[in-house]
Amino acid sequence: MTGRQSSNAEAVGEPVADAAPRQRKAAAATPDYVLDEQVGFLMRRAQQRHIAIFQRIMGDDGPTPTQFAAMAKLSGGEEISQNQLGRMTAMDPATIKGVIARLAERGLVERRPDPEDQRRVRVRLTAKGLEAMPGLIEKARAITAATLSPLSREESERLLGLLARLD
Amino acid sequence: MTGRQSSNAEAVGEPVADAAPRQRKAAAATPDYVLDEQVGFLMRRAQQRHIAIFQRIMGDDGPTPTQFAAMAKLSGGEEISQNQLGRMTAMDPATIKGVIARLAERGLVERRPDPEDQRRVRVRLTAKGLEAMPGLIEKARAITAATLSPLSREESERLLGLLARLD
DNA sequence: GCCACCTTGTTTGTATACTAACAATAATCA
């Protein structure tokens, strides 16, 4: 958080085509910024790989990760308001709206107005959605296993514990 | 589909709590699936938080994470083809195209045809882009520190090491 | 030289994700 950057403006503004080694005074004061070692970059790449695994295992007509997350929270047959479902799955109102709309188009969820609160839209799985869940959960377990396959079981649990603390 | 899910998925996909010795066989048909303990869900939430931190520190007119990634790879004054820059920053051709277009609109990068290979578009930072880099890198260090602030230094390095192996 | 193949970049379409602004309804409080 205290990245002291004092006087290396010239070091960055060097001529373009100069391949000369630029090692001067900045070495000790300001270590190089290596993008590939930053948390954000590593998380983005790890998630790209995870999403690729997700799509491969779920198949072309399977749900996306967020669609599956919404379905998983409804898999016990619960009927939940759209915004609340969004909070349970870490999606903001605008995002969950689109996710639910696409699930509804495919006949996996249905929406109806809440009789007790006219602002609310209640969402639940259809019979078709309920029937699909056991197979989807089985695939989801395979996805988790494949994502974590480069790590041992202990390493996997350590990773999950560390990630859980970053929120 | 992969019929090997039951043993493998169970080995990795279980809750983090320690009540599952490694040798235990799956007698119960389907242990609970808890979305909030899956890698994908935890990574998505951790990245949401990171991106929020990124936007807060970079400010409203600052670059997005991918825009900054592209700029960081050009910060030494290099001139790189658009596709190659995409590979260096883990973006596919369609994605890097949009990122570069938006940076060019803001006058931070410039594109010119490669004289030696007419398929290529060479990209580099403008003078304005070069001048902005030291301040942006300083902010990027603060972003990394804030993202990792819930963890000790050792935990942070362990997390980075584990994430790096997931690719 | 010629043809098949590969690489590079673009375009289109789908799906997240978030912000901001807005409308309708509910809840609270003075």
Add this chain to the structure above:
DNA sequence: TGATTATTGTTAGTATACAAACAAGGTGGC
């Protein structure tokens, strides 16, 4: 009761991401 405030959902706009289809320029094999 009436005004203020909060919650819920929608719409529009921006920015990743990736797949698929395509065009055009290079490269290697023959």
